[in-house]
Amino acid sequence: MSATDNHINYVEFKAKDLEQIKKFYTDAFNWTFTDYGPTYIAFSESGLEGGFEKTEAEITNGALIVLYHQNLESIKSKIIESKGIISIDIFSFPGGRRFHFIDPSGNELAVWSDK
Template sequence: MQNNHINYIEFQASDLQAIKQFYQSSFNWKFTDYGPEYIAFSESGLDGGFFKSDASITNGALVILYHEDLIQIQKKIIAAGGQIAKDIFSFPGGRRFHFIDPAGNELAVWSDK
């Protein structure tokens, strides 16, 4: 993993079992279940996951970058004009935060540190 590189992509789905079946059948993706709210996929070219959501999907992908120092990169994002949409939170495997870029796109940065 390298700082500042796209590392992961995340989608939402209302039915995780149905979406998992679709991508397994269509593209042979492999999945790891992380409880009833999240599944990760691999063997797709870029690792990613699906989180359970009943929200309307406008832009279905969340691009996630990697950085080993979340505090440092968060400060740089704010100084460059970005806004924090979700402050740093923990999840199985690491921590991350979401930000809004000056054009209005939401992205995230994660770290395993």
């Protein structure tokens, strides 16, 4: 399935112990995982692709909804014009680039692109 602009494309959770979380979701739900270094794992076979980021911080809301857009600069400008706040500016990661924003209710989401 190809990524579509403005659609939810990925969900990212926080985890204290990546090996423990992999075992839980593999045993309970048969998800499969791909390791991306010591602080990140991606999952599939769940209905929606996603990942877990290792954290030492207290987890209060561990989910990050990630939207897709092929032109990060364009959608970033549109978010700012719509009164959203950029919480983490555009950065690169294996497979693409992304940024985070805060909506008017205080929810943090991210937008990524493989372009």
